[in-house]
Amino acid sequence: MLTGYRAELEIHRADEESDFVNGGPFSEWLWKRLGMSYPSALRWAVEVEREAERRNMRAIELFFAFLDGFLAEHGNTGSTGAMR
Numbered sequence: 557m558l559t560g561y562r563a564e565l566e567i568h569r570a571d572e573e574s575d576f577v578n579g580g581p582f583s584e585w586l587w588k589r590l591g592m593s594y595p596s597a598l599r600w601a602v603e604v605e606r607e608a609e610r611r612n613m614r615a616i617e618l619f620f621a622f623l624d625g626f627l628a629e630h631g632n633t634g635s636t637g638a639m640r
Contacts, residue, residue, distance in 0.1 A: 575626075575630075576600075578599045578600065579595065581626075581630065582600065582623075582626055583595065583596075583599070583600040585626050585629070585630070586600050586603065586604070586622060586626075587603075589622065589625070590603060590607055601619075604618055604619050604622065
């Protein structure tokens with residue numbers, strides 16, 4: 557959903573920032589939580605799916621758990637594009 561949202565922004569040339577682009581604040585935060593010492597070339601969504609499989613849980617549940625942690629640390633300031 558976030559990828560589709562971002563694509564729509566680009567199609568309509570909307571100038572809006574998002575924490576959820578690859579290499580953005582969410583992915584940088586996530587790499588640390590997953591114990592990764594370097595960014596994943598597969599993007600954060602794939603790494604959430606892999607981690608969910610390791611934890612034997614649904615990826616969407618893990619994503620929202622990570623999102624809650626990210627927002628708790630960074631604040632829900634209204635400036636993350638689709639999610640801030």
